[in-house]
Amino acid sequence: MKTYEVNVTRDEDAWMVDVPAVKRVTQALNLKEVDVMARDLISIMTDEAPESINLDVHVRLPETVESHVLESKRQRMVSEESARKAASESRLAAKTLHGMGVTLRDIGIMLGVSYQRAHQLVNA
Incomplete structure (x- = not known):
């Protein structure tokens, strides 16, 4: 099975799906379609079966968006570590x-959790 690099960028109203190995570009309306559209394009250009x-x-985003995505991921990691x-x-x-x-009931009240959660915490 050959692996093809696929570069996806956003155009005004669609995703541009560029496959350098076949020197062709196609479009996808959403990211879920990228896989099918890329396989179809490659299959047409190479006569390979799409499933092979x-x-x-x-997926390449504009720098302004990419910085927000990266910061969002970083903040989620910080949040998960804090949790x-x-x-x-x-x-x-x-x-x-x-x-x-x-008592477990008092522990629950002090920690702001239910009696059952206090029991879980004590036995964790």
Whole structure:
């Protein structure tokens, strides 16, 4: 199976699907169509069966958009790390309070979680 590089960029109202190996471009109305359109184009140009074609797709966004996408991904990673740290601190607090003899209901109230969640935290 041959792998074809596919470069996708946004035009005014469609995605431009460029396949350098066949020196041709086609369009897709949405990103879900890119795979089918690229395979069809390559198949037409090379007589290869569409299912035998591997694609290496690269979606290229304008720099102004790309910077926002990258920052969004970075912020999500920071958020996920913060959530992991918060969960760890909640478990430590619940276990420490439980070790001091505080009831699960009171632990739940103190941590702002349900009695059931307090029980889960203590037993995690």
